[in-house]
Amino acid sequence: MRKSRIALYAFCVPVALWLVAPTLVVIPLSFTADRSLAFPPREFSWRWYESFFSSSQWLGGLLNSLQIGLLVAIIATVLGTLAAYGLSRVSGFRKTFSNSLLVLPMLVPSVIFGVGLYALFLRMGLVGTLPGFLIAHTMLALPYVVVNVGAVLVSYDRQLERAAWISGASKPKAFLTVTVPAIMPGVASGFLFAFITSFDEVIVSMFISNPYLQTLPVRMYSSLQREVDPTIAAAASVIMTITTAAALIAIFARTRRKADT
């Protein structure tokens, strides 16, 4: 028993390191004093963080990403929760069809999605606009909300709603005061995954951004093509910190949900 446990650790720890090491290398790189991305860094410095937070392009990109990410998370959570709720009470072909349709953006390669969207947005004048980003990212984030909320709805006791109705609550009121609190863990993790999806997204965003409206990942990608300067490592560390925090909260909410049931 103990031996097999040691063997398990001996196998899993290297695999885990292998998975995250390339990402973690970026963090020490961002604290280098050098002008180039040399590993390991020879001297410690905050200069590239200063460069990041004092550049209007970098900081602007971060603020754009945060704004778009939050708005997308809100819109996708509301729409996705309603969609998952609706899907939880139909069955058969209608359910399978709508479900596949909603999850499709997860499966279609981003480049294809981006090209299609670009052609469409160009005609509609949505390239480089906030509404354009919100529409595109919401489509990409929606599946995560539908899947997360759908998972909690499976174990949701429909009698709770009946109890609320018979107690005198109208259907919308019962949904808000009883159903939503009961499925909150799924809604919360859906919200966070939606935020991360938007905040991290680069390929589709490349197509629909222009110099006036860029998100942080797009800014990073275009900066890579011109100059390689450790500011990008600082930017990457900022993104990683934010997304890791969001993911940890989502995972925490999930395990609590499991512990509750």
Next chain:
Amino acid sequence: MSPEHSGDVTGAALQLRGVTKRFGSFTAIEDISLTIEPGEFVTFLGPSGSGKTTTLNCIAGFEEVTAGEILLGGNSLTSLPIHKRNLGMVFQGYALFPHMTVEKNIAYPLKQRKLPRAAIARDVAFALETVGLTEFKDRMPTQLSGGQRQRVALARAICFGPPLLLMDEPLSALDKALREQLQLEIRRIHRELGTTVVFVTHDQDEALALSDRIVVFDKGRIVQIGTPRELYQNPENVFVSEFVGESVMIAGSYADGEFSTEAGRFSTAAASSSPQWSGPAQMMIRPERIGIAGAEASAPASGDGSGDAVHSVRGVIEDITYVGNAVKYRVGLPGGGGIVRSQDIGGTVGDIGAPVRLSWNPADARILAREDA
């Protein structure tokens, strides 16, 4: 105590008129008509799929009726949305709101009625006291036992003084001792509040213990309505006699005041029912009305089955169950069989396989039409 439920408040009369519910081509209930008096405790009894729960769901509004009308206190419920019906309901799975404390759960229906805060506090306190959970008001539902949860659900259903309380198999998730204890409490609360109660169950003992009247459902229809005693002593058909209580059944045919079987012929002149029709029939006798003795015991007078004297028939013991204050024998008879209950007085009439003689007073036999014939 609040004026809404000051003890003498009575519930409203409930009337079902030709209520029918179809799901596509499947008819769940057909032409259900009954009248429940104000303050009456009525149980819907039947096996699963008999339509009792569908009928309850139609009253609650969870199902829309296909045809017919439901009236509460003379006003039609059928066109009202669920949340405007002003009904109390207790569910099988408790259905307590998991994110609210006991107190908030009970306050929920009062808040929907937009009562002032003081009135809500007073009614919640009253309901908590009624179910004896005052000191648990700050607990979450997960911190309560099954019995306590069902008491909270009951408090939530009665706190606003509903004219009709619906209970959908509320005790079936609880163990036997707790179930009996809660049955007593439900009866006490019903007496105190005087509300009309419709209670759904598939448990005949529960129905017999609780109800003023029982409505027996089978295959989407009402098969008999009566007091517990009427149903037990005078079932109108084989289904009711088998579903409510145990019995000995003998198959045969009936014509002109005489019931003929393989085992002999029995006059029904003294029986509690001597029907006018003739045809295939079952004779039913309740277990406590039958005497059992070893086969060698001399047959009671006029054992040939005719006349007014004691009727008797020979059979074989198939199974013996000791139930404490009595012994139950399952006895096989020519053309039938059933359960016989005998006071446990020490001795036995025989082991499994032993021949026995059953005897009964002709007045205790009942002739029922055989539906399967």
